[in-house]
Amino acid sequence: MQPSDAVPLHPTAINTPLGEPSRANATISAPSQLPSVDPSPKPLESILQDGRQTWFRGAHPKSQHHGLHHKHTTKLSTTPATAAVTLPISSTDPSDNLRIARRAQTVSSNPNQGAYQSWILGGFSNPSSASAPAAGSQPTSLCPANNGTVFRSSSGITYQTMCGIDYGDDIRPFLLVDSFDACIQKCDAYNYDNHAVRCVAAVFIPSRISGEDDCYLKSSIAHPSVGTSTVEGAIRYSVAQSARLPVSATSSSLLSLLSSTTSGSSRASSSLPSSLSSTTSASSRSSSTRSQTLSTTSPVASVTISQPGVTYGHGSSVIAPRVAGSKLHGPTENRPTSQYIQYGGAQGISLSRSLLRAGVNGDLSTGYDISPQTGGLEVNIYTENLLAPLRNTPRLSRDGGRGGYLNGQHLFMFCDTGTYSTASSASNGDFLDFVSSSVAVDVGMNALSGRPIHLQDGIGEWSDNVGRQRGFAPLTQGEQAYNIEMQGQGQRYAVWIESSLVPLDGETGIIYAPIVYDNVNMVTREPVFTYTGNTLLRVTAGGRGGPVARRPIRKLFEQGEPEWGVAGAYRSWGPSGIGGTDGRVYLFGGVSGGMLMARVAADSIEDRDAYEYWTGSSWTTIMPSTTSKAFFIEGPIMDIDIFFSPKHMTFIVVYLTIYADSTFYYRYLKAPSAIIPGYAPGGDKNSDYAENLLKYDWSEEQVLYKAQTGLGGSFIYSGGVHTRYFGSDDIVNGGSRMLLSWTAPTGQNPASAVTEYQIVTAEVNLV
Numbered sequence: 001m002q003p004s005d006a007v008p009l010h011p012t013a014i015n016t017p018l019g020e021p022s023r024a025n026a027t028i029s030a031p032s033q034l035p036s037v038d039p040s041p042k043p044l045e046s047i048l049q050d051g052r053q054t055w056f057r058g059a060h061p062k063s064q065h066h067g068l069h070h071k072h073t074t075k076l077s078t079t080p081a082t083a084a085v086t087l088p089i090s091s092t093d094p095s096d097n098l099r100i101a102r103r104a105q106t107v108s109s110n111p112n113q114g115a116y117q118s119w120i121l122g123g124f125s126n127p128s129s130a131s132a133p134a135a136g137s138q139p140t141s142l143c144p145a146n147n148g149t150v151f152r153s154s155s156g157i158t159y160q161t162m163c164g165i166d167y168g169d170d171i172r173p174f175l176l177v178d179s180f181d182a183c184i185q186k187c188d189a190y191n192y193d194n195h196a197v198r199c200v201a202a203v204f205i206p207s208r209i210s211g212e213d214d215c216y217l218k219s220s221i222a223h224p225s226v227g228t229s230t231v232e233g234a235i236r237y238s239v240a241q242s243a244r245l246p247v248s249a250t251s252s253s254l255l256s257l258l259s260s261t262t263s264g265s266s267r268a269s270s271s272l273p274s275s276l277s278s279t280t281s282a283s284s285r286s287s288s289t290r291s292q293t294l295s296t297t298s299p300v301a302s303v304t305i306s307q308p309g310v311t312y313g314h315g316s317s318v319i320a321p322r323v324a325g326s327k328l329h330g331p332t333e334n335r336p337t338s339q340y341i342q343y344g345g346a347q348g349i350s351l352s353r354s355l356l357r358a359g360v361n362g363d364l365s366t367g368y369d370i371s372p373q374t375g376g377l378e379v380n381i382y383t384e385n386l387l388a389p390l391r392n393t394p395r396l397s398r399d400g401g402r403g404g405y406l407n408g409q410h411l412f413m414f415c416d417t418g419t420y421s422t423a424s425s426a427s428n429g430d431f432l433d434f435v436s437s438s439v440a441v442d443v444g445m446n447a448l449s450g451r452p453i454h455l456q457d458g459i460g461e462w463s464d465n466v467g468r469q470r471g472f473a474p475l476t477q478g479e480q481a482y483n484i485e486m487q488g489q490g491q492r493y494a495v496w497i498e499s500s501l502v503p504l505d506g507e508t509g510i511i512y513a514p515i516v517y518d519n520v521n522m523v524t525r526e527p528v529f530t531y532t533g534n535t536l537l538r539v540t541a542g543g544r545g546g547p548v549a550r551r552p553i554r555k556l557f558e559q560g561e562p563e564w565g566v567a568g569a570y571r572s573w574g575p576s577g578i579g580g581t582d583g584r585v586y587l588f589g590g591v592s593g594g595m596l597m598a599r600v601a602a603d604s605i606e607d608r609d610a611y612e613y614w615t616g617s618s619w620t621t622i623m624p625s626t627t628s629k630a631f632f633i634e635g636p637i638m639d640i641d642i643f644f645s646p647k648h649m650t651f652i653v654v655y656l657t658i659y660a661d662s663t664f665y666y667r668y669l670k671a672p673s674a675i676i677p678g679y680a681p682g683g684d685k686n687s688d689y690a691e692n693l694l695k696y697d698w699s700e701e702q703v704l705y706k707a708q709t710g711l712g713g714s715f716i717y718s719g720g721v722h723t724r725y726f727g728s729d730d731i732v733n734g735g736s737r738m739l740l741s742w743t744a745p746t747g748q749n750p751a752s753a754v755t756e757y758q759i760v761t762a763e764v765n766l767v
Contacts, residue, residue, distance in 0.1 A: 351478070375470060389465065409547070437473040563590050632693055
């Protein structure tokens with residue numbers, strides 16, 4: 001590349017929005033052919049810098065209708081992008097040192113603090129028997145004075161403290177928390193997430209509180225050893241009792257007892273031994289808090305089961321769901337954070353002038369490393385000293401928005417997001433920044449009591465104290481540099497969040513996010529969106545910095561192929577149960593007329609060659625075309641969520657249609673007998689319960705909820721279900737409550753208190 005071809009990146013932000021028009025009127029055109037990228041992009045630095053230099057990531061402000069797969073408003077181009085040039089790509093994210101394993105923190109009683117909280121939901125059975133000692137108060141100075149003390153955690157689980165002893169059977173990853181209490185909460189939350197008692201003990205090492213980890217969850221107490229550091233531990237009381245541990249003893253005597261009782265004894269030695277399962281179930285039945293009757297898929301005698309947080313229906317037949325009521329919560333409210341991470345990152349690259357033209361160039365997505373200036377950052381030992389006050393709290397105008405539950409938090413993920421200075425009687429407010437995605441977390445759990453939800457953005461999302469953001473989904477250096485250079489001309493690349501979060505295991509969620517090329521006609525202000533393929537995002541949550549999305553591969557599926565996973569996916573859990581690493585992910589492929597289906601093993605999601613596709617009668621490794629009619633569900637479906645309802649013992653689908661009627665519809669799978677997952681008692685561990693989606697018909701379409709149009713009279717979009725919000729009462733845990741959310745355009749000034757878009761929620765009861 002000649003020096004004259006290099007264009008330096010602009011270190012200043014644009015202050016004026018372009019007023020991009022509604023996406024609802026957009027058309028999709030074929031992309032232009034462009035020269036390939038410069039084969040020698042500059043190497044990416046990965047060291048921390050002072051952070052005072054910030055770069056503008058946006059191209060222009062928001063349009064009004066996101067939904068790339070909305071067939072009634074857009075016609076997708078099938079012309080392939082420019083052929084990619086093979087370039088050296090780093091095997092790891094260059095800013096991994098900023099995104100090490102997420103960090104936990106103690107639950108706070110203050111929902112408005114400037115940091116995230118871990119809200120532990122209910123739904124547990126008390127594992128202690130009726131003869132268990134009365135719960136004592138949690139000691140402030142735990143060890144060694146309170147060794148053997150019996151206490152009850154904040155989730156109502158009875159534990160016995162154990163000082164100076166470690167156990168070898170770790171549940172990874174290790175965690176960083178700020179107290180013994182918080183470590184116990186993590187154990188309780190792990191069991192809740194997995195709907196089974198898998199964490200039987202927790203060990204906290206106070207001396208490591210400033211390190212990378214200090215909390216260790218244990219799947220067994222079978223291999224005890226004397227701790228080399230000050231060790232504060234706790235064992236679930238039912239497990240301690242089965243190991244015949246005394247209420248109070250010295251560490252040496254407890255170690256001796258543990259060694260003798262766990263060697264050759266199954267009562268306290270495996271990650272989930274049958275005796276432990278029966279002990280837990282027995283105690284649960286005695287407390288009568290979670291016992292339920294469940295039948296297998298054939299009409300045989302029912303069996304009594306108990307799973308933490310899950311209630312199954314009765315009988316051997318599918319129960320047809322019906323709407324019993326609903327309640328509108330209203331628009332969500334922002335509760336901004338008060339800090340940001342003052343990290344500037346390495347200087348961005350420069351692109352050849354030959355690349356700075358209108359039109360799709362797929363090489364900008366596949367041929368460059370991930371930009372360290374994009375994507376949220378962790379608050380950890382590398383960034384703790386870079387925290388700075390966010391002095392100017394901007395208005396946030398967020399478009400789109402789907403959600404999900406992860407690590408005790410309820411995420412709301414958005415597409416295009418603009419920030420503005422606050423409007424007043426003297427000023428309409430100034431445009432500050434624009435990114436193609438953002439994220440926030442529910443604080444306060446207001447919807448439990450029918451009130452509007454409060455959302456808090458993350459510390460790691462902000463790039464300066466003026467109000468510019470890093471964005472949630474990372475961009476490549478090529479995409480980022482193109483956006484910066486083309487700002488003001490109407491072209492940009494975006495990575496949008498179009499679907500609900502798909503849980504991958506107990507620690508991670510995934511999103512198949514479309515990579516979109518946006519080209520605005522600067523005369524008519526009409527945008528043209530081109531789907532250029534999609535990428536895979538791995539999402540973690542629970543840390544002080546907020547949720548973080550990583551982009552392990554630049555692009556997974558290509559332009560011209562069905563939009564696999566863009567509309568959503570379903571996680572089919574394997575025999576190890578909810579939160580395990582086995583099982584599959586089933587992807588929905590949106591095409592005209594309905595949804596196709598693909599699947600992949602949960603441990604192979606990044607391997608394109610590992611995906612299989614449904615032909616209508618069997619699975620194949622040959623991908624169908626966009627004209628395929630091998631639908632697993634037909635209809636003019638727009639936004640879609642599919643989930644398994646233990647209460648109804650079948651699958652339920654919730655969706656909006658392309659007809660812009662602001663209505664949520666639902667259907668259920670009409671299986672001839674109750675569907676029981678393989679991981680549930682009575683289920684077949686050798687079969688995949690999600691295969692039923694391909695075997696049986698769906699019921700007739702029924703109205704689930706009729707939403708009000710936006711303040712500007714526009715129809716709603718980006719509608720979805722936020723599963724697991726209501727704990728044991730939630731529809732996916734065997735309850736009847738369901739949280740819906742959607743985007744409602746307002747037509748108002750984005751810098752006003754109302755903003756340009758409202759994210760609205762409501763509860764529906766499905767019995």
